[in-house]
Amino acid sequence: MRWLEIALCVFFIYNNVITANPTAQKEEEEKQPVKEEQQTLIADENDEKKVYDNYRLPLSITPDNYKLEIFTHLNDSEGFAFKGIVEITLTVHEFADNITLHAKNLTIPTMNIELRDVTENENVKIKSVELMPKHDFLIIYPQSILSKFRxxxxxxxxxxxxxxxxxxxxRSSYLDKAANKRIWLSVTQFEPIxxxxxxxxxxxxxxxATFDISLAHHKMYNSLSNMPLKETKEVESVKDFVKNTFETSVKMSTYLVAYCVSDFEYKESVVKMKDDVKFRIYARRDAxxxxxxxxxxxxxxxxxxxxxxxxxYPLPKVDxxxxxxxxxGAMENWGLITYRETALLYQSNASTLSAKYxxxxxxxxxxxxxxxxxxCTMKWWSDLWLNEGFATYVASLGVAHLHPEWKSLDEESVDNTLDIFKVDALKASHxxxxxxxxxxxxxxxxxxxxxSKGSVLIRMMHKFLGEKAFRFGVSNYLKKHAYANAEQDDLWHSLTASAHEEQSLPTSISVKDIMDTWTLQVGYPVIDVKRDYDTNSATITQSxxxxxxxxxxxxxxxxxxxxLTYTFGENRNFTSSSAQDWMTCNKNKETEEKKIENLPDSKHWAIFNIQLAGLYKIKYDADNYKLIVDTLNSDEFETIHVINRAQLIxxxxxxxxxxxxxxxxxxxMINYLKQESEYIPWKAALDNLRIVNRLLIRSQLYGVFKAYIRHILKPIYAKVGGISKVPDQTQLASVKHQSMICAWSCRFDVGDCVKKSVEFFNNWMIETEPDHINPIPLNLRPVIYCTAIRLGNENHWKFLWQRYVNSNVGAEKSMIISALxxxxxxxxxxxxxxxxxxSTLVRKQDASFVFSGIAREEIGFFLAKSFFFDRIDDIYQTLYPDTSRLSRYIKPLAEQMSTQKELTELKDLVSIKSKAFEKSSQGVRQALETVELNNQWKINNYLQLASRLNHMRMRNFDYEDEIAEENNEKKSATELSMA
Structure with a gap:
């Protein structure tokens, strides 16, 4: 009998065992009588309330150190499992009659649990052990009270x-193509719980706490953990097993603990760090x-x-x-960072520049x-944004440092802000x-x-505090709370001190006064600017x-x-984004009108929120709008900053x-785009038009709308060079711009986009070695693949699917998954x-991408909707236990639903399958609200937009000519696709 089976038999035959899984535990309880001397209770909800009904751990006992030893078995013929022993050194801060900690989905032999008083150097008898499944608690009751300060x-x-x-x-796996064998590995993902x-x-x-980790496994594998390897020894009791012991870690949270057992190889960076920090990248051999x-x-x-x-950097290595x-996408485990392959691996002849970014x-x-x-770690998950918002914003600074030629900082900031404007405008936001x-x-x-919103708010702080105050405040915050935990008020305190020292904020104002209004309440404001052209002033209100x-x-x-930041048409200054004035808000959520003096005369515009320095929208009076529109539609449009051009749209x-x-x-405003060549304004326009497109696609107005889109795309398609031009690999914005314009142009049959895309793809299909020779321009492959598959037949689909199967590059596989x-x-x-x-065909991590890609297509939507409604239980089981990802399924459906009937259907499904949606309730609420808003828009805006589009058609473009050209393109594409 193999070692794992022996271990399990010993556990179950000779010991009382509890399983930290409610279902399995109940089954075991029904089978076995409970022994009086080692009673194990399976508490129901009422029982749990009698013991401890707070989902947070009591603070009377805290851990100091974990000695963790794990035996990992990676062989499908013998069963995949692990066993281990953990010794936790504890400090008792208050007299306690139990030790409460977490355990879930683990089998624990209760008779083998030991407790020792380190201070008195004596063993402590254990009276009982029980589980509280509701909160994943493992509760150990000693015979005697645990003494304070011991x-x-x-x-x-x-x-x-x-x-x-x-x-x-x-466990995870990959196919070793040389050996034609599936290779297994094991890895951790502990965030959040x-x-x-x-x-x-x-x-x-x-x-x-600190961690001393040892990993035992077959000698054919290697293992990694947070800290460097200390020693390797053979395991005498298990043949061909070795045990790797790692150095004691720094003090850290459990969600950052990491270990991995694999046969991966590594490459050490040739870029040397000071203090001999080793930097290694691990991957499967083929990658x-x-x-x-x-x-x-x-x-x-x-x-x-x-x-x-x-x-x-406080550790001696980064793996x-x-x-x-x-x-x-990735996980920041201290010293052992884990990544999805698409987020770490890059191959120049198969990964696009966007993939490199x-x-x-x-x-x-x-x-x-x-x-x-x-x-420096948040005290509780309520302040997750302190982790993720900061990392997102600081990462944009890091990328700008690595690749200044990409000019990515502005684009990243605008992308995040425009995305948040949509999400945070929902009542169901948080x-x-x-x-x-x-x-x-x-x-x-x-x-x-x-x-994203966390990042945008930190950028806003950076702008109004100034570089020096922001940087010193953040540094002092990190130093003060190093190896400890903090809340957002701790950050506000450090930033306020540095802001007052640098005089970037008046001493009467604290960062907390300002930022609590942004972090503790949902949403964002729109300011209404009403100019008085007789007095050259403006009255501003917010809502x-x-x-x-x-x-x-x-x-x-x-x-x-x-x-508040602003500039004027006569003395344009878009360079300074420091606050020129403030709209205040008192503790009773009251705000007064703000009056701005010394504005220009009626011949010149005023523009607020320079370079989107703040997270707010602006509504102007009609005359100011006219002044702005006139400038945008003139040869002086570039005198308005590119970010503000995007913001205005x-x-x-x-x-x-x-x-x-x-x-x-x-x-x-969109009409001015006929002369715009920058990426950011076009992205702002097309992202908004995409929403309108989804709502009109099944309406009688869609023909006119398509003609309008073709009309605005024709000049820019020619300007970017069309689908045939190979974009400059070093210019990120140019590559993203050309790819975006071509994607829209192919979708709306503009120019030669469809014809050339299908030609490219058909030429690839006739290559004798298509996995090694691909004539399609690298950065335009996502567009060309999608266009060819959309207009092609089963043979085209099978050809591309085979490229997915054969590909060894994660970014390429991800691109193909979307195109299919x-x-x-x-x-x-x-x-x-x-x-x-x-999962043998599509990895579990990619299942939602397949679904959302199909759901967002004109024909695929109906199929995806039926699939979701009919197979919700199977989807739930596929995602389990992280069923919060169901929101990734319901969101793309909701975006295209706009009738009361569809809303009722979705509500009924959520009600009937309430258990399935329990962990995705936030996404469900947002999806339902999205459908309601879509329905509301069609009732209130459809006729107005129809009138405007028809009026523009009569003035600016010929609808019949557009339709004729579209039909010719389709005919040509169909003939080519059948080649």
Whole structure:
């Protein structure tokens, strides 16, 4: 009998065992009588309330050190499992009658749990052990009261299963093509609350401790953990097993603990760090040629952060590892950072420049976490944004440092801000600092609010505080709370002190006064600027912006401290984004009108929020709008900063959505794009038009709308060089711009986009070695693949699917997965949806991408909708246990639903399958509100937009000529696709 089976038999035959899993535990209880001397209770909800009904751990006992030993078995013929022993050194701060910690999905032999009083050097008898499944608590009751200020050691053995759930300690695999063999590995993902599924622990971020980790496994594998390897020994009791012991870690939270057992190889960076910090990139053997870029930029950005924060990286090494199956983009485990392959690996002849940017962005983000999150950690998940918002913003600084030629900082900031304007305009949004009602809600706040809005708010602070005050304040905050925990008020205190010292804020104002209005309440403001052209002044008021035009007083009962920046048409100054004035907000959420004097005369415009320095929208009076539109539609349009050109379009479209202004103003602003060549304004316009496109696609107005889109795209398609021009690989904005314009042009049959795309793809299909020779321009492959699949047949789809199967590059596989969703063959899409639930065909981490790609297509939407409604239970099981990802399924459907019937259908599904949606309630609420808003828009805006588009058609473009040209393009494309 194999070692694992022996161990399990010993556990079950000779010991009382509890299983930290409610279902399994109940079954075991029914089978076995409970022994009086070692009673184990399986508490129901009423019992739990009698013991302890707070989901937070009591603070009477805290951990100092974990000695963790794990045996990992990676062989499918013998079962995937792990066993281990953890010894936790504890400090008792108050007299206690129990030790409460976390355990979940672990089998624990209760008779083998030991407790020792370190202070008195004597063993303590254990009276009983029980579980509280509601909160994943493992509660150990000693015979005697634990004494205050003493130290104890509790020793707990456990056994667990290496599943494929992508959380806790799980298994992943890859196909070794040379040996034609599947190779297994094991890896951890503990954030936010999954360490408890790998070993019993105090699984809360404030419960920091040091860790001594040992990993035992077959000698054919190697292993990694947070710290460098200390020693390797043979395991005498298990043949061919070795045990790697790692150095004692720094003090850290359980969610940052990491270990991995694999046969991966590594490449050490040739960029040397000071203090001999080793920097290594691990990957499967077949992918080692893809690690060079990460090995090059990693040490550089780490050094940048050391200088920026004035704090040395505290560990002796950084290992970064590319995991084939990984639910998140990456995880910042201290000293052992885990990545999805697409976020770490880059191959120049197969990865686009956008894929290269993603690697730089994610690497910079995770290394920023080594300070924000790891060194200084939020006390509780309510302040997750302190981790993610800071890492997102600081990563943009890191990427700008690595690649100044990309000029990515402005684009990143604008992208984040415009995205947040849409998400945070929902009533179902949430504050940045959000109250967590139960730990199972934590995963839902790993969203755009915590990441993007958090980043935008930090950028806003950076702007109004100034570089020196911001940098010193952040550095002092990190130094003061190093190896400890903090709340946002601690950050506000440090920033206020540096701001007052640098005189960037009056001493009567604190950062807390300002920022609490942005982090503790939901949403953002729109300021209404009404100019008085007789007195050259303006009156400004603020209110909350909501996409829903039907609001109540409670919806709008908000106000913010708003840093005001502005410039004028006669003395344009778009360079300074420091606050020129403030709109204030008192504790009663009251704000007064703000009057701005010394504005220009009636011949010159005024523009507020320079370079989007603040998270707010602006509504102008009609005369000021006319002045701005006239400038935009003249040869002086570039005198308005490019970011503000994007902002003006986005604000106008959003205000037209809610009826606060006419669509005529928004369309007049978009009209200037015929002479615009910059990426950011075009992206702002097309992102807004994409929303309108989804709502019109099944309406009789769609023909006119398509003609309008073709009309505005023709000049820019020619300007970017069309689909045939090979973009400059060094200019990120140019590449993204050409790709975006070509994607829209191919979708709307502009120019030769369709014809050339299909020609490119057909030429690739006739290559004798298509996996090695690809004639399609690298950075335009996503567009060309999608266009060819959309207009092609089954052979085209099968050809591209085979390229997916054969590809060894994660970024390329991800690109192909998206393109395959573009098909119009219904049976092909139906089969593809089925494949998304089969992890041997589509990795579990990619299932939602397949679904969302199909759901966003004109024909695919109906198939995806039926699939979601019919197969919700199967989708739930595929995602389990991280069922919060169901929001990734419901969101793309909701975006295209706009009728009361569809809303009712969706509500009924959520009601009937309430258990399935329990952990995605935030996303469900947002999806339902999205459908309501879409319906509201069609009722209120459809006729107005129809009138405006028809009026523009009569003035600016010939609808019949557009339709004729479109039909000719389709005919040509169809003939080519059948070649």
């Amino acid at each position: 130290k104890y050691v509790v020793k707990i053995p456990f056994v667990g299963s290496l599943d494929t759930d992508l959380v806790g300690y799980y 999954h360490a408890r599924e790998a070993f019993p622990c105090f699984d809360e971020p404030e419960m920091k 080692m040629e893809q690690v060079d870029y990460a090995a090059e930029i990693g040490p550089k950005v780490l050094k940048f952060y050391e200088d920026y924060f004035d704090i040395k 970064m590892i590319a995991v084939p199956d990984f639910a998140a 993603r690697v730089a962005e994610v690497v910079a983000h995770e290394l920023a976490h080594q300070w924000f999150g790891n060194l 504050p940045v600092s959000v109250t967590i009602g139960h730990p199972n809600q934590i995963s839902q706040i790993f969203d755009a609010i915590s990441y 909350r912006y909501l996409s829903d035009r039907y609001t109540t007083r409670s919806d709008l009962d908000f106000c913010w401290w708003i840093p 986005d604000d106008a479209m959003d205000l037209a959505w809610t009826g606060q202004q006419d669509y005529g103003i928004a369309l007049d 969703s573009c098909s119009r063959e219904q049976w092909v899409l139906s089969r593809y949806l089925e494949w998304s639930l089969n």
